[in-house]
Amino acid sequence: VRPADTAQVAAVVRACSAARVALVPQGGNTGLVGGSVPLAGEVVLSLRRLDALGEVDLRAGQVTVGAGATLAGVQSHVRPHGLAVGVDLAPRDSCTIGGMVATNAGGINVVRHGTMRRQVAGVEAVLGDGSVVSHLAGLTKDNTGYDLAGLLTGSEGTLGIVTAVRLTLAPLPTYRVTVVLGFSDLASAIDATAHLRLTVPDLEAAEVMFADGVEMVAEHAGAAIPDALRASVSLLVEVAGRSDPLEQVAGALASLPASAPLAGEPAVAATPEQRDRLWLFRERHSEAINALGPPVKLDVSLPANEMAAFVDALPAVLPASARLSLFGHLGDGNLHVNVSGVLSTALSPDELASAEVVEEAVLRAVVDHGGSISAEHGIGTAKARYLHLCRSPEEIAAFRAIKRALDPGAILNPGVLLPPD
Amino acid sequence: VRPADTAQVAAVVRACSAARVALVPQGGNTGLVGGSVPLAGEVVLSLRRLDALGEVDLRAGQVTVGAGATLAGVQSHVRPHGLAVGVDLAPRDSCTIGGMVATNAGGINVVRHGTMRRQVAGVEAVLGDGSVVSHLAGLTKDNTGYDLAGLLTGSEGTLGIVTAVRLTLAPLPTYRVTVVLGFSDLASAIDATAHLRLTVPDLEAAEVMFADGVEMVAEHAGAAIPDALRASVSLLVEVAGRSDPLEQVAGALASLPASAPLAGEPAVAATPEQRDRLWLFRERHSEAINALGPPVKLDVSLPANEMAAFVDALPAVLPASARLSLFGHLGDGNLHVNVSGVLSTALSPDELASAEVVEEAVLRAVVDHGGSISAEHGIGTAKARYLHLCRSPEEIAAFRAIKRALDPGAILNPGVLLPPD
Secondary structure: OOOOOHHHHHHHHHHHHHHOOOEEEEOOOOOOOOOOOOOOOOEEEEOOOOOOEOOOEOOOOEEEEEOOOEHHHHHHHHHHHOEEOOOOOOOOOOOEHHHHHHOOOOOOOHHHHOOHHHHEEEEEEEEOOOOEEEEOOOOOOOOOOOOHHHHHOOOOOOOEEEEEEEEEOEEOOOEEEEEEEEEOOHHHHHHHHHHHHHHOOOEEEEEEEEHHHHHHHHHHHOOOOOHHHOOOEEEEEEEEEOOOHHHHHHHHHHOOOOOOOEOOOOEEEOOHHHHHHHHHHHHOHHHHHHOOOOOEEEEEEOOOOOHHHHHHHHHHHOOOOOEEEEEEEHHHOEEEEEEEOOOOOOOOHHHHHHHHHHHHHHHHHHHHOOOEOOOOOOOOOOOHHHHHHHOOHHHHHHHHHHHHHHOOOOOEOOOOOOOOO | OOOOOHHHHHHHHHHHHHHOOOEEEEOOOOOOOOOOOOOOOOEEEEOOOOOOEOOOEOOOOEEEEEOOOEHHHHHHHHHHHOEEOOOOOOOOOOOEHHHHHHOOOOOOOHHHHOOHHHHEEEEEEEEOOOOEEEEOOOOOOOOOOOOHHHHHOOOOOOOEEEEEEEEEOEEOOOEEEEEEEEEOOHHHHHHHHHHHHHHOOOEEEEEEEEHHHHHHHHHHHOOOOOHHHOOOEEEEEEEEEOOOHHHHHHHHHHOOOOOOOEOOOOEEEOOHHHHHHHHHHHHOHHHHHHOOOOOEEEEEEOOOOOHHHHHHHHHHHOOOOOEEEEEEEHHHOEEEEEEEOOOOOOOOHHHHHHHHHHHHHHHHHHHHOOOEOOOOOOOOOOOHHHHHHHOOHHHHHHHHHHHHHHOOOOOEOOOOOOOOO
């Protein structure tokens, strides 16, 4: 069903509730964990027609948009006013704001602006019984009851269907500088990132790459490796804002802590062309990895104090024939773990069983180091069976109670996020 | 009861749950809406003994503290590491972190750091059935289930008792500059604030005062009024950070929009003494108002687009004999509304009835202009009867369902936040 507005969404939910038929809400279908895939004949409810873009509220620095508006559509809508959505993602042309809220999307700029939950100043949503809750005034201070907007954000369509969102916008930067720093080990890069977060207010990204990944991309993309990217561990830093970027960066580099010694000269890029030459190595990692054959892909986060130990421990839990590729958002403690050589394009039952063993071994290592088994991709159906690894029985019981409270008929996105009872 | 740790809190809740006796949790008792006051023989549970201060995690920029730790205690604990709690409040010596989380405390620096909810990276809490939920790793990216920490923040002790908090810390500023700008009307000050929020990344406060309030404080405190504070509307701006403050401020002032014309020369203060001379007028407002006799005090927020119209409409809903004093956090749209001349120290039944009429009239005007009847003080018991003014029956039903889900025996803080069924 493709309803056109909130009232029609509510009518669909009420009809499904009365008929005891389950629903799967869909936005731009860019999710990575199966959270919007119908599995057992559920009604698929697309939010794409709810794509209204409200007037930009310049005094509040906010805008109200329909759940079906694409991220790119909203970015274009607010840019002329010197504003931006603080969370930006590669699939911006197809991913929708409603989907980004439902999955609490993150991405590269979380170190600066937080995840989607921080951009959400209010939502309108249809709960599992068909009732509509709407709280879109976007007040910065509003202590009148439970934070339904924050609760619905990241609930993966299991508590309610978000139909409209009031977004807090960020100032559009007027300058942008990219810096690459080389280190001889991950621990140094982690300490440098902590230092940058304290000293560079305009820090917008802190991405980590490893020498083998950089070489893989260079080969795959036919690009020469800049000197600054030849260290064991490279940190790609983006600084973006409205005043004095090079001074900020120079000040921070001059005061790097002793625990974060640089390996070689840093690269600083201030023109779009120079920046592209550096970002290419980070951005084409996934593509280069996929060229090795289908990887086992996991998206995890680790406490800063444990990440280096986790990376050291990882090879021991993998089969000897596996090839490990790591990269990610160091500023948020978010690593993308890719294991090649386990799956081929044949995807035989044996291979799939081995992949599951690898997946569980990596996720157990994550939990052993105090991390999260899903940094930003969510739980969906793909990871529901692993939820117990990082959430206690008491927490899962609280999740179930909240789910029953807001979706008493259990018709919203069954099988997603919570494992079967 | 004064338990010493989370296990003892859980034992108390289980005992109360079994005996069907209700509980009122207390922190530093600095709340303003009666949320921690027992009304009907409830057990009072003090969290003050849970005051442990964990080691500061420098890599993550976070710390875990017990709910009973005072704000001042945590600020002193993290300051030597160049870090600060982003929410700071005048009662810092007595208010506790647990209470600040339970009430989603705000204050003067919300325009920079957000309310308490944004500082909370994780909580440990005891739910209404005595079960303990604990998720304190503080991962920036962690999409594994519902946001229990955000839900418990601001729930005023009605869903669970927070026993420990993982706080995200902010960099401690190394400079601090105070600026006073004069305007001839509120609308200009609102547009100037929107401009400052876009152009000054280190904007840390934007407080509004009116000429009659400034004169009242000058008289009460025996202080001379600086020239910059003689305009109809004064904006007291604080800029704090690590680089180049005066340049940021000068750039923003040079580019003020036409809709925000200045009335007179701005004052810029960069030494503590200069700053104190300006802040005095903002900080001593409450004291000067109380000297007029007990005021009807309301804490409301308005959309930036409606605030000037709300202020214009306010005198018409008040008795002719009432004296209105306004001031507040313009950067967050948060106004403190004080009405003197309705109550005397006698607090007779007639006066109390008149005060209630004034209170409801102001809150209805707030709602008519799209505002919130409680900006940061919460609902407590004092405002529960007004919740329906700004929350729909569907929203209140959702609140009740969540409350039943997490406190099935209805033993946590009865009568707080939700009006009687």
